Amino acid sequence: MDDIAVRKIVRPERVVSGPWLEVIASNLDYHRATFLRKCEGLSEAQLRQRPVQSSALTLLGLMRHLQGVERAWFQRTLAAASPQFFPYPTYVTVAGDEWYDESDLTLARDVYEDYLKACEESRQMFARVTDDPARLVQNPEFGDTDVRFVLEHLIEEYARHADLIREAIDGAVGE
Template identity: 80%
Template structure:
């Protein structure tokens, strides 16, 4: 991937972890989550703040920085909220209410990209810290306003689905920003 001057880079060099491809199901899932987390950051690697905020596609809400804000919310909503049953501790980003009544992150939020990146890393670490506790019984049912009652396995798979979808978006955004393409 192309690099910006070192002093301006928000996400430094990312080394994606090896995935566990066989063994206990929870180890496979945990390693795949970490792989997708690192893959998302790899798509943001080496860019300065103005590139992370860039809207290279005809969308008013799709930027790499916006995806980073969204994914910290995914981590906290699903791990802290759905699985741990606690009130998620979200960073106070600016939001707006869509025509459909949903709350979404406002791309004009002035939070510096370095703070968004640090918050995203904290959200991932918080999820890793509660993982063992919330996955002790993968068949445990958890209330889910979006899908109805689901088990822990479904929630974990849904988080991977969120990452897979948004890593695809990040791949397209990154290529549109500076031509860098990955796998």
Template identity: 75%
Template sequence: MSGIVVETIVRPERRISGPWLEVIASNLDYHRAAFLWKCEGLSDEQLRQRPLQSSALTLLGLMRHLQGVERAWFQRALAGTAPDFFPYRTYLTPAGDEWFDESDPTPARGVYEDYLKACEESRQVFGKVTEDLARIVPNEEYGDTDVRFILEHVIEEYSRHLGHADLLREAIDGATGE
């Protein structure tokens, strides 16, 4: 078995027109695949690297975070269920935010499989939680929002962290891409 955690990723085509929910769903899948593309071909050790001196970010830490984004927004906020978060080791930042501790011993392959599972769980509830886009969802962070805002926020999370992933990947092995 190779030491590569994320094998070849084929990014799906995005819908750029058509029904809004189909465009959103395809863009979510595109961003999910784009993140994994940034992790493609790397080992456990490489995914754990902190290549930027000014940051503790790692690709594996971002993967842990994005599984949490999927479960928190799709399952907890939109579906109103209690997601089954994997018990990754965390710590509190100086700002009081919870972040994933890179000393967590979970193998990168396990984190990757958990991330894939979280994305699939989101796809499974997508149709039901988006039946009423104007439905108001209580939100401690932003105040009450509608479903559209939450969907856009998940895309915003991916967009922000894809930028981080670009920098991390280039610093790890020089690989660049769109």
């Protein structure tokens, strides 16, 4: 199939002991790769599939969300910068939250490239924005938090959704 956006993903080994920032950085990269493994080998149509009828969430929508997560938390929250978000169409939910419009026709390959770019931007600024893990940052969602909380929350964002969606698409399970 020519419309496969995410090809073979090699997941990095995790650092399981040592300086906290090295452990957390390696775990974040591990979860980034785990998410991409859930997208690996799927067609454009499969990435757009809504396998859970009660949810509008797709793997492609999750990929759009995660590029925003990377940029919002690393660039806006930790670096106090103005990120350059890709102009994906969004809508406001009944609860007032903004979410990516699943009818967006941006090709999966382009969303994937944007996602990889967002992750690389985060990796490049990691040491600079985490030099003081106890530093407090303003956070409209949780109140003032420290850098450690933000990094743990990023891992939580990766660990929450993809397994169920992939299993419902084609039965693939596991890490």
